[in-house]
Amino acid sequence: MTTGPRYPQPPPSLVRVRGGFSASMAYVEEGAFASEELEGMALACLDSLESALVQVDAWRQAGHDLEDIYLRAIAPCARLLGHWWRCDTADFAQVTIASSNLQRVLYRLSDEFCAPGADRPLGLHLLLATEPRAQHTLGAYMLSEFFRRHGWTVQSVTPHDHEEVLAHLRRDWFDALGLSISTGRELQPLKALLPQLHAQSPNPNLRVLVGGPLVLSQPEALESLGVDLVSSDACETVNFFSHRVRASVS
Numbered sequence: 001m002t003t004g005p006r007y008p009q010p011p012p013s014l015v016r017v018r019g020g021f022s023a024s025m026a027y028v029e030e031g032a033f034a035s036e037e038l039e040g041m042a043l044a045c046l047d048s049l050e051s052a053l054v055q056v057d058a059w060r061q062a063g064h065d066l067e068d069i070y071l072r073a074i075a076p077c078a079r080l081l082g083h084w085w086r087c088d089t090a091d092f093a094q095v096t097i098a099s100s101n102l103q104r105v106l107y108r109l110s111d112e113f114c115a116p117g118a119d120r121p122l123g124l125h126l127l128l129a130t131e132p133r134a135q136h137t138l139g140a141y142m143l144s145e146f147f148r149r150h151g152w153t154v155q156s157v158t159p160h161d162h163e164e165v166l167a168h169l170r171r172d173w174f175d176a177l178g179l180s181i182s183t184g185r186e187l188q189p190l191k192a193l194l195p196q197l198h199a200q201s202p203n204p205n206l207r208v209l210v211g212g213p214l215v216l217s218q219p220e221a222l223e224s225l226g227v228d229l230v231s232s233d234a235c236e237t238v239n240f241f242s243h244r245v246r247a248s249v250s
Contacts, residue, residue, distance in 0.1 A: 032076040033059075041077045042084070045098040045105075052105050066113050067149075070106075070142060071234065078102060078138050082213070103138045106145060114148040122151035124245055128178040129165045130158045131186055131212070139212060140180050146234040150242060162193045169201045175245045177201075178237075180212035187214075187221055194225060205248050207241055 032038065037059075044051035059069050081098050084090040090098075106113075126147050130140045137158060144154045155172070159165050169177065177197060181190055190210070198206055208227040215222060215232040222230045228244065231237045 033073045038073065038077050038080050041073060041102075042080050042098055045077070045081075045101040046090075046094060049101045049104050049108070052101050053108065056105060056109070066109060067235075070113070070145075074102060074105065075139070075142065075234075079216075099136060099138060103141060106138070106141060110145060113145055117147075117149045117151040120151050121153070122242065122246070124152045124175045124242070125173060126152050126154045126176045126178060126241075127165075127168055127172075127174040128154055128156045128180075129168075130156075130180045131182055132159050132161050132164075134158055134180070134182070136182075140178070143178065143211065143234050143237065146238050147241075150238045152238075152242075162189060165193070166196060166200050169197060169206075173203055174201070174206065175203065176207040176209065176241050178209040178211060181210060181215075181222070182213045184214065184218060184221060191225065194227065205245075207244055209237060209241065211237065 041052065041055050044055045056069060059073065060066075064073075078099065081090070081095050081102070085092065085095045126144075128140055128144050128147075130137050134140075140156065144156050147154050155168070155174075157165065157168055159168075165177075165179075179190065179193075181187065194208070197208060198204070207229075209229045209231065210222055210225060210227050211231055215230055219230070229237060229240050231240070
């Protein structure tokens with residue numbers, strides 16, 4: 001009889017999470033895997049990369065494809081880790097270890113996940129920038145993988161400041177720019193940056209996306225930015241930009 005993976009036991013500071021966190025489901029969007037599965041994946045990532053890969057393999061054997069796993073398991077698992085940290089269920093070191101292993105899962109699967117785009121390149125280029133000096137870049141990395149999967153060439157940057165983003169934008173041709181925002185304190189600097197993007201880009205039809213944790217926690221704060229898209233959905237984002245950019249050059 002085939003059984004699912006045996007999840008590692010949580011460290012002492014996480015014991016109270018077992019069966020006790022489901023009352024707060026802010027990290028789980030509609031359509032995500034069951035909370036018990038997300039908890040199991042988070043604990044697997046806290047244990048080791050190998051444990052996390054065992055969980056991914058179990059999902060694949062159950063019939064889930066990689067895109068499904070990325071969107072419905074890995075993304076909400078990352079939000080669960082953030083939830084544990086905000087609730088003082090896990091400390092910074094634990095969340096950092098687990099998040100690192102979660103991102104290493106994406107690295108391990110990257111060639112397979114992006115293979116369709118390598119076979120059918122669109123000739124479109126994206127610059128994807130995190131917040132300046134960002135320490136957690138999993139969300140931006142996952143988005144870059146979805147663009148690559150759909151045939152885009154992606155240049156990712158974790159800038160020292162916004163001037164570094166503008167320098168990249170001036171130096172090369174990009175069809176679209178993605179910016180990540182995590183907290184409200186970055187909102188005013190982002191608003192100041194936006195008018196400079198079109199002024200300094202050699203592409204007069206540059207498309208601009210804003211994503212990141214603030215899209216989920218304070219979407220109303222981003223409604224007045226005047227960008228092409230504010231989204232936390234990787235598939236929606238790629239489809240939107242692929243359609244818009246190709247329509248503008250046809």
